[in-house]
Amino acid sequence: MAGRFGWPARLAPRPGESPRDGGDGGDANENRAFGPNQRSTELPIVKLMDLSASFVVDRAGLDRLLGAMTARGYRTIGPVVRDGAVVQRQVSSTDELPQGWHDEQAPGHYRLHHDDDPSLFAWAVGPGSPKSEFYPARSLVWRASSADEVVTLEQPQEDSTPVALIGPRPCELAGLRVLDRVFAGGEVPDPHYRDRRASSFVVVAECGTPAGTCFCTSMGTGPGVADGVEVGYDLALTELKSSNEPQYLVRVGSERGAEVVEEMGGSPAAPADFAARDAVLDEAARRIERKLDASNVRQLLADNLGHPRWDDVASRCLACGNCTLVCPTCFCGGVSDATTVGGVVERHRQWNSCFDLAHSLVHTGPVRATTWSRYRQWLTHKLSTWHDQFGTSGCVGCGRCITWCPVGIDITAEVAAIAASDGAVPVYIESGGDRS
Amino acid sequence: MSTSTVVSRPTIAVWKFSSCDGCQLSLLDCEDELLGVVGAVQISEFKELTRTVVEGPYDVSFVEGSITTADDVERIRAIRQASSMLVTIGACATSGGIQALRNYADVGEFTTAVYAHPEYISTLAQSTGIADHVRVDFELRGCPIDRYQLLEVITATLSGRKPVIPGHTVCQQCKGRGTVCVMVAHGTPCLGPVTKTGCGALCPAVDRGCYGCFGPSDSANTSSLARQLIALGTSRVDVSRLFRTFNAGAPAFREESLRNDSPETGG
Numbered sequence: 001m002a003g004r005f006g007w008p009a010r011l012a013p014r015p016g017e018s019p020r021d022g023g024d025g026g027d028a029n030e031n032r033a034f035g036p037n038q039r040s041t042e043l044p045i046v047k048l049m050d051l052s053a054s055f056v057v058d059r060a061g062l063d064r065l066l067g068a069m070t071a072r073g074y075r076t077i078g079p080v081v082r083d084g085a086v087v088q089r090q091v092s093s094t095d096e097l098p099q100g101w102h103d104e105q106a107p108g109h110y111r112l113h114h115d116d117d118p119s120l121f122a123w124a125v126g127p128g129s130p131k132s133e134f135y136p137a138r139s140l141v142w143r144a145s146s147a148d149e150v151v152t153l154e155q156p157q158e159d160s161t162p163v164a165l166i167g168p169r170p171c172e173l174a175g176l177r178v179l180d181r182v183f184a185g186g187e188v189p190d191p192h193y194r195d196r197r198a199s200s201f202v203v204v205a206e207c208g209t210p211a212g213t214c215f216c217t218s219m220g221t222g223p224g225v226a227d228g229v230e231v232g233y234d235l236a237l238t239e240l241k242s243s244n245e246p247q248y249l250v251r252v253g254s255e256r257g258a259e260v261v262e263e264m265g266g267s268p269a270a271p272a273d274f275a276a277r278d279a280v281l282d283e284a285a286r287r288i289e290r291k292l293d294a295s296n297v298r299q300l301l302a303d304n305l306g307h308p309r310w311d312d313v314a315s316r317c318l319a320c321g322n323c324t325l326v327c328p329t330c331f332c333g334g335v336s337d338a339t340t341v342g343g344v345v346e347r348h349r350q351w352n353s354c355f356d357l358a359h360s361l362v363h364t365g366p367v368r369a370t371t372w373s374r375y376r377q378w379l380t381h382k383l384s385t386w387h388d389q390f391g392t393s394g395c396v397g398c399g400r401c402i403t404w405c406p407v408g409i410d411i412t413a414e415v416a417a418i419a420a421s422d423g424a425v426p427v428y429i430e431s432g433g434d435r436s
Numbered sequence: 437m438s439t440s441t442v443v444s445r446p447t448i449a450v451w452k453f454s455s456c457d458g459c460q461l462s463l464l465d466c467e468d469e470l471l472g473v474v475g476a477v478q479i480s481e482f483k484e485l486t487r488t489v490v491e492g493p494y495d496v497s498f499v500e501g502s503i504t505t506a507d508d509v510e511r512i513r514a515i516r517q518a519s520s521m522l523v524t525i526g527a528c529a530t531s532g533g534i535q536a537l538r539n540y541a542d543v544g545e546f547t548t549a550v551y552a553h554p555e556y557i558s559t560l561a562q563s564t565g566i567a568d569h570v571r572v573d574f575e576l577r578g579c580p581i582d583r584y585q586l587l588e589v590i591t592a593t594l595s596g597r598k599p600v601i602p603g604h605t606v607c608q609q610c611k612g613r614g615t616v617c618v619m620v621a622h623g624t625p626c627l628g629p630v631t632k633t634g635c636g637a638l639c640p641a642v643d644r645g646c647y648g649c650f651g652p653s654d655s656a657n658t659s660s661l662a663r664q665l666i667a668l669g670t671s672r673v674d675v676s677r678l679f680r681t682f683n684a685g686a687p688a689f690r691e692e693s694l695r696n697d698s699p700e701t702g703g
Contacts (some may be wrong), residue, residue, distance in 0.1 A: 109620060315657075320605040320607040322611065325607070341472035356602075356603070357655050358654070
């Protein structure tokens with residue numbers, strides 16, 4: 001199916017081609033990007049704009065940004081506090097943003113607290129991610145009905161309102177670049193994802209307040225974002241602390257961003273503003289203590305498919321699927337058909353999880369009947385075979401799977417445990433229907 | 437009854453054992469779809485709907501309630517014999533229901549304490565699910581069942597396909613509808629990570645922990661969840677109680693409740 005947008009013809013490696021060839025950003029430590037926002041190179045450049053121009057705005061400038069996006073017909077999705085967490089909702093004013101809210105995150109633990117801090121972005125990522133904007137949890141694929149022996153097939157009218165993401169973090173932007181490869185990078189792109197994503201506008205907010213579960217520095221995805229159109233943002237914000245109201249350094253990452261920034265009413269950024277940004281990012285990076293050795297994890301996991309640690313983690317793993325559902329890059333889904341008494345048939349597509357027993361169900365039973373085989377599948381795919389399949393790691397170091405695991409299983413600790421006893425004697429796999 | 441006018445409509449019967457009738461009433465709650473369903477089937481036995489009774493055999497029997505008397509045991513065997521397909525509906529029929537709390541106690545003590553003339557009470561020592569007695573073709577969980585799952589079983593059966601009833605956890609439904617995790621973000625004890633979905637994740641959506649109405653999920657790791665609940669401050673006895681409600685007789689929940697039923701025990 002032809003899309004409305006011309007996307008990079010091919011983002012994934014071809015058969016026989018090493019996914020690490022070609023400097024495609026597959027190295028987790030390389031803060032480079034790929035993906036749909038290469039669109040800026042495909043649009044006709046009507047006037048020469050200085051993408052390196054940067055501005056400083058105050059909070060009123062952010063409100064003008066929201067107004068400018070709304071006026072252009074975008075649905076503006078930004079962070080709000082609901083039910084004790086920072087989540088994404090439609091916002092029309094900075095009054096709705098989480099001013100003065102701060103989070104406390106640890107394995108299996110998330111709490112918010114509030115003070116009189118005027119900052120709007122002094123928190124780390126919550127349970128939601130931009131994934132759900134482009135790949136909804138459940139959607140109708142088609143509906144069929146029959147009358148007088150004529151079958152009518154209809155596809156739902158999709159909401160074509162483009163979305164403007166206000167304030168996703170660099171790790172979330174990295175997550176979108178990973179998803180872009182999954183859904184839009186292959187030879188058969190997903191038209192729903194591709195079209196929604198191609199029409200989106202991204203205002204990334206660099207991270208000055210990482211959580212205790214973050215490890216973006218290990219994965220090369222934060223706390224800041226590099227300059228350049230290939231990174232995939234239209235505008236990049238950095239919240240700069242000051243003695244009173246925070247100021248926002250605004251960098252431009254696309255032609256469309258350059259257009260919008262003119263309406264934000266800022267003043268040109270000075271070297272001192274960039275020094276202030278450096279201080280914010282340095283401090284954020286310094287606070288990130290959690291680490292994952294991304295340099296050898298791909299091979300480490302491939303070499304340890306029978307490691308006793310898989311059994312150990314299975315004794316704790318609930319197989320509830322929370323890690324996969326909060327992950328900004330987990331993309332598994334399923335389709336199911338439903339009939340009604342009236343003869344209408346509907347096909348829905350919904351999120352699924354590799355921790356679900358039915359996920360690996362084939363005609364003679366589930367391929368991965370045990371929890372250890374499912375956890376192993378998830379972790380090895382995320383950190384190892386994802387490279388083979390898509391040319392990158394599937395992990396962006398956001399830490400959601402650690403925070404939102406009800407029993408606090410820590411992906412970095414599991415990798416470290418395997419690394420500490422690399423090559424440990426494989427467990428005896430008892431017969432139990434598990435043929436993985 | 438003559439089948440000359442209704443030859444193609446499958447016959448359906450709804451049976452009650454020890455239960456509150458809530459699950460079979462879920463069918464009557466299908467207000468928008470009820471007429472369509474009734475038009476597509478022939479109701480042979482459904483006392484909450486009609487006093488008309490048509491003799492078996494039945495294409496599909498829906499069975500509500502648990503087996504608690506010797507008479508029940510005989511009756512469910514007869515129903516099984518007369519039914520091509522037998523679907524159990526609700527926690528009572530699938531795991532013995534709330535009345536399976538008797539399985540942890542001496543039922544003789546109960547009858548003596550409650551009834552003036554306990555000698556008139558004829559009951560079994562245990563409340564058990566239907567599958568403990570006869571072959572069951574499909575189980576619908578829940579206290580009560582979800583009416584849309586019931587409709588799914590009916591419409592799937594009518595069109596000769598397998599019902600799409602997921603076996604995964606309540607968590608997956610919470611995440612799908614965007615509910616913030618009450619356990620991680622609020623510290624509320626929740627059985628969602630070990631409970632089968634089907635309710636629509638109702639309780640967490642109103643800031644309550646899951647009560648486990650739909651019983652254990654396909655791969656429930658109850659002991660890991662119990663360890664975490666205890667670490668978060670729930671007492672061992674309260675953990676035992678959490679697992680000992682509507683699905684007290686479901687094996688995974690029963691084992692976990694026994695592991696924690698006194699402050700000294702535990703696993």
